[in-house]
Amino acid sequence: MALVDETSIDEAGFRMSEATAGDFFALLKPRVMSLVVFTAFVGLVAAPVTINPLLAVIAILAIAIGAGASGALNMWYDADIDAVMTRTATRPVPSGRIQPHEALTFGLVLSALSVMTLGVLANWLAATLLAFTIFFYAVVYTMWLKRWTPQNIVIGGAAGAIPPVIGWAAVTGSVSVESIVLFLIIFLWTPPHFWALALFKSEDYERAGIPMMPNVAGHASTRRQIFAYALVLAPVGVLPWLLGYTTPIYGVAAVLLGVGFVWYAWKVLGMADDDRAMKPAKALFAYSLLYLFAIFAAYLADSVVERALAIGGA
Numbered sequence: 268m269a270l271v272d273e274t275s276i277d278e279a280g281f282r283m284s285e286a287t288a289g290d291f292f293a294l295l296k297p298r299v300m301s302l303v304v305f306t307a308f309v310g311l312v313a314a315p316v317t318i319n320p321l322l323a324v325i326a327i328l329a330i331a332i333g334a335g336a337s338g339a340l341n342m343w344y345d346a347d348i349d350a351v352m353t354r355t356a357t358r359p360v361p362s363g364r365i366q367p368h369e370a371l372t373f374g375l376v377l378s379a380l381s382v383m384t385l386g387v388l389a390n391w392l393a394a395t396l397l398a399f400t401i402f403f404y405a406v407v408y409t410m411w412l413k414r415w416t417p418q419n420i421v422i423g424g425a426a427g428a429i430p431p432v433i434g435w436a437a438v439t440g441s442v443s444v445e446s447i448v449l450f451l452i453i454f455l456w457t458p459p460h461f462w463a464l465a466l467f468k469s470e471d472y473e474r475a476g477i478p479m480m481p482n483v484a485g486h487a488s489t490r491r492q493i494f495a496y497a498l499v500l501a502p503v504g505v506l507p508w509l510l511g512y513t514t515p516i517y518g519v520a521a522v523l524l525g526v527g528f529v530w531y532a533w534k535v536l537g538m539a540d541d542d543r544a545m546k547p548a549k550a551l552f553a554y555s556l557l558y559l560f561a562i563f564a565a566y567l568a569d570s571v572v573e574r575a576l577a578i579g580g581a
């Protein structure tokens with residue numbers, strides 16, 4: 268068998284890579300997906316039902332596999348643009364460690380496995396939502412919106428916002444206003460989260476020819492839009508308390524986190540046009556990750572405490 272770089276040709280003429288397990292793990296975008304799975308977990312635990320622990324573990328595992336599968340499909344399709352961006356050039360497919368057909372097969376098999384597992388062991392509403400989310404990210408966002416419109420992540424962000432709704436549906440078999448409020452928080456959080464990064468990576472996107480907001484509307488307009496989203500996100504983050512879903516403890520945490528978000532976005536708004544270091548944009552990107560983790564952690568803690576008090580008082 269003749270070796271071609273790090274690959275070999277099998278009988279069917281396909282190039283097979285000599286990728287490591289770590290390369291396949293990287294296809295799942297594990298760091299990003301960890302937060303996706305955490306938000307799904309919070310949706311699942313916050314649902315007002317008695318949860319079978321085994322079902323909960325299986326549901327979270329299925330959502331994690333589905334989320335990872337969508338990451339693999341994204342990396343399969345985006346290999347051409349990932350290859351020309353400094354942030355993504357060393358990913359397994361553009362660097363040649365994994366062949367495109369392997370990434371595609373891996374993504375499709377894991378997608379089917381995750382949806383079937385959730386459908387058979389939890390319910391088909393949750394499974395349909397998971398299938399829709401994978402489709403929305405891998406097809407609607409990746410194959411269509413991303414290369415077409417600067418509103419790509421505003422619309423595509425809906426996919427990243429659905430996981431708490433899936434978690435909730437997995438244990439209740441339904442969608443509720445409460446889970447839709449969690450969806451809204453992530454939906455409004457996504458544009459400032461991503462545009463902060465797109466500001467200091469705009470040369471990458473320029474080179475790849477991707478119409479991200481800073482490249483199309485300019486940095487000043489993107490900074491204003493980031494600030495506008497922050498102003499809407501902060502009060503929406505407090506909504507679960509205002510609607511009576513949580514105790515004031517979550518409410519106070521959400522207010523403080525929201526004020527922080529507006530503060531960091533304000534700093535971005537004030538950035539000079541010739542600011543090359545873009546420290547405020549980098550700080551907002553880092554804070555956005557802390558914000559989403561912390562607000563969902565507060566929601567989780569709140570619902571666990573409320574549940575414990577209800578049991579204690581019963």
Ligand code: HEM
Pocket residue numbers: 298299300302303306354419420423424425426427428453457460461464556559
């Ligand atoms: C369309 C929506 C989104 C876009 C376009 C986007 C884009 C990005 C990009 C380009 C990065 C840098 C990744 C890298 O280091 O290579 C990133 C990082 C990250 N994103 Fe997002 N994101 C989106 C939604 C989300 C959602 C919904 C979550 C979780 C709920 C999330 C969580 C994260 C995390 C945890 C990181 C940091 C990863 C690390 O440590 O490197 N993102 N995002």
Ligand SMILES: CC(C)=CCC/C(C)=C/CC/C(C)=C/COP(=O)(O)OP(=O)(O)O
Pocket residue numbers: 296299303330333334335337341345355397400401404413426427430
């Ligand atoms: C349950 C389930 C299926 C969840 C999927 C959640 C989801 C849609 C997450 C999106 C997160 C993300 C990394 C977007 C990156 O955009 P990009 O692909 O443009 O970023 P890149 O340049 O880093 O590839």
